Amino acid sequence: MHLQTVFLGIGSNIGDRMLHLEKAIQRLAGIPEIDVIAVSRIYITEPVGITEQNRFYNGVVKLATSILPEDLRKQCKTIEQEIGRPEHYQRWSPRVIDLDILLYGNLCCNTETLTIPHPELHRRKFVLVPLLDLDNPEHPLLHCPISGLLKTCEDHSVLIRTKSIIATPMPHHRHGH
Numbered sequence: 001m002h003l004q005t006v007f008l009g010i011g012s013n014i015g016d017r018m019l020h021l022e023k024a025i026q027r028l029a030g031i032p033e034i035d036v037i038a039v040s041r042i043y044i045t046e047p048v049g050i051t052e053q054n055r056f057y058n059g060v061v062k063l064a065t066s067i068l069p070e071d072l073r074k075q076c077k078t079i080e081q082e083i084g085r086p087e088h089y090q091r092w093s094p095r096v097i098d099l100d101i102l103l104y105g106n107l108c109c110n111t112e113t114l115t116i117p118h119p120e121l122h123r124r125k126f127v128l129v130p131l132l133d134l135d136n137p138e139h140p141l142l143h144c145p146i147s148g149l150l151k152t153c154e155d156h157s158v159l160i161r162t163k164s165i166i167a168t169p170m171p172h173h174r175h176g177h
Helices: 017-029 069-083 125-134 146-152
Strands: 004-012 034-039 043-045 056-065 098-104
Touching: 004 017, 004 125, 017 034, 017 056, 017 069, 043 125, 056 125, 069 098, 125 146
Parallel strands: none
Antiparallel strands: 004 056, 004 098, 034 056, 043 056
């Protein structure tokens, strides 16, 4: 299968949030079939749902991968658990790390375990803003570029851009893997 461009949402609001994001990106980059192309700026964002919790650090990672969507989802779950997220958790509860597939090429799928594009993508500034740092792809279901979705987004939360930048790991093919 040829390479697909994938956008993953990353977030953390427990402990050393920036370190958790860095670890997750390093783990992603360590998977032979994944090249991390770029990492957005990291934003401090307000929690959604259960609001009595720490603010999140959120960003978006752009990947090129040949891994199929369901297998990529499993890899993300494994990384979450390795970094310290329990397998079962309450929705919208605080989390050490959160990895979500936002877009997988132009794919649209809806299974019991996976919905692509991410069903909340167009409603969440903490995803749209960092995604636009990297690219302006078209939403394959709504047929609207991400910049257009941001203009019509009803999420009025305030994002604070951190000064921290997470370096993009070197791709595998450049250092002999």
